[in-house]
Amino acid sequence: MTENFPTVPTVWVLIFDQYPEDAASRESRDSHCTGGLTPTAHQGSENAFDRLDLESTCFEQFLLQDVRSEIRTDDVFGGESAFMNLSEAITAAGQTASLVSLTADGASITAHADCNVIESSMRRCRMPLNAVESLDCRNVDQVNSVVGGSSNVDLAFSASLVWMEANTLSTTNSVTAAKQMLDFVFSRLQSRSVQEEKCPVLMVTFRRGDDLIVREPLQSGIAENRMHVPLWIRPNAGHACRVQALSGSFDLLPTIATFLGSTAASDEASPLAVAQIADSSERVIAAAPPLSSEPRSLAFLCGAPQVCPDRLLKLRGDEWKAARTEGFLLVIMDSNPSASEKTESDGDESEEPSRRLFVKPEDRFNVNNVSGTYATVADELVRLLK
Numbered sequence: 001m002t003e004n005f006p007t008v009p010t011v012w013v014l015i016f017d018q019y020p021e022d023a024a025s026r027e028s029r030d031s032h033c034t035g036g037l038t039p040t041a042h043q044g045s046e047n048a049f050d051r052l053d054l055e056s057t058c059f060e061q062f063l064l065q066d067v068r069s070e071i072r073t074d075d076v077f078g079g080e081s082a083f084m085n086l087s088e089a090i091t092a093a094g095q096t097a098s099l100v101s102l103t104a105d106g107a108s109i110t111a112h113a114d115c116n117v118i119e120s121s122m123r124r125c126r127m128p129l130n131a132v133e134s135l136d137c138r139n140v141d142q143v144n145s146v147v148g149g150s151s152n153v154d155l156a157f158s159a160s161l162v163w164m165e166a167n168t169l170s171t172t173n174s175v176t177a178a179k180q181m182l183d184f185v186f187s188r189l190q191s192r193s194v195q196e197e198k199c200p201v202l203m204v205t206f207r208r209g210d211d212l213i214v215r216e217p218l219q220s221g222i223a224e225n226r227m228h229v230p231l232w233i234r235p236n237a238g239h240a241c242r243v244q245a246l247s248g249s250f251d252l253l254p255t256i257a258t259f260l261g262s263t264a265a266s267d268e269a270s271p272l273a274v275a276q277i278a279d280s281s282e283r284v285i286a287a288a289p290p291l292s293s294e295p296r297s298l299a300f301l302c303g304a305p306q307v308c309p310d311r312l313l314k315l316r317g318d319e320w321k322a323a324r325t326e327g328f329l330l331v332i333m334d335s336n337p338s339a340s341e342k343t344e345s346d347g348d349e350s351e352e353p354s355r356r357l358f359v360k361p362e363d364r365f366n367v368n369n370v371s372g373t374y375a376t377v378a379d380e381l382v383r384l385l386k
Contacts, residue, residue, distance in 0.1 A: 061247060098156040099156075099164075103177070157188060292309075
């Protein structure tokens with residue numbers, strides 16, 4: 001895999017705390033009950049993220065695998081063990097990392113809890129941090145002039161891995177803040193490209209989807225609007241495309257390692273050989289090879305859509321757990337779900353079933369429980385979740 005990246009680029013990762021949405025687009029979406037749509041389809045998103053759509057590989061089936069309310073910040077991307085693996089790969093390659101906290105539109109730059117937790121996690125994992133900086137991006141020209149005179153900030157953006165945490169939740173307008181931050185990042189990318197004649201790989205995603213309250217009949221017991229977000233990867237070479245391959249948040253750190261030239265990550269970057277692709281109408285769980293639930297690098301998909309073998313994403317939320325493959329979503333409720341998390345009854349007033357199965361991608365809003373029709377599939381997914 002490394003031969004596809006002859007010169008190891010630097011990688012910039014931009015993580016927004018939550019998908020930003022203005023009041024008008026939220027009111028419009030609430031009135032139409034459009035729960036479960038990817039953020040790229042929301043009204044108002046084009047102002048902030050249109051350039052990423054035009055210049056990047058967009059993973060539309062990117063799911064946050066752990067969206068429980070009380071999880072640690074680093075658990076969204078695989079937890080401390082995943083950060084430890086990345087730290088070891090960076091250290092072995094003699095590379096460095098930096099952490100940058102971004103804010104805009106009047107937010108308090110000292111109140112970014114996600115950035116503080118990530119810094120603690122990186123230091124526990126002995127990540128080779130050469131800088132930790134905070135920047136207010138309200139005025140791109142002013143920020144760039146400050147950056148030009150600040151050796152610490154310049155040092156941060158010269159690292160092999162630049163991890164940026166974008167704080168929008170405490171801003172007065174999250175959409176405006178997101179645009180200001182993206183303008184700043186693209187301005188810095190342009191400067192880096194001119195100086196070094198190569199552009200860092202840019203990855204952009206979110207820690208949370210929106211908090212839309214999904215009304216009946218679109219409730220399914222799983223907060224898919226919170227976990228279904230896009231991932232954009234803008235490589236230093238290649239063309240923009242949209243990829244429908246199933247991907248999860250635990251894939252992010254292995255993907256970073258691949259772009260940074262990690263041999264171990266690159267060896268597993270390409271998909272397994274697919275002897276034949278079954279007709280999409282055949283709703284079966286592949287017997288050989290078994291579905292893998294391991295994280296994988298997404299680097300091989302950038303700029304050139306490829307056929308991938310099916311896989312299993314393990315998902316976790318408040319009072320539910322789930323298994324997602326390309327063809328199915330299985331949701332298992334905990335013993336005593338709260339009233340807000342109960343599933344719809346499909347017209348049956350009896351007690352709600354503890355597990356529900358939905359056909360993907362046809363059942364976009366998870367409204368048709370087929371656990372009885374595909375009982376064998378449901379049983380197999382339950383087994384794989386254990």
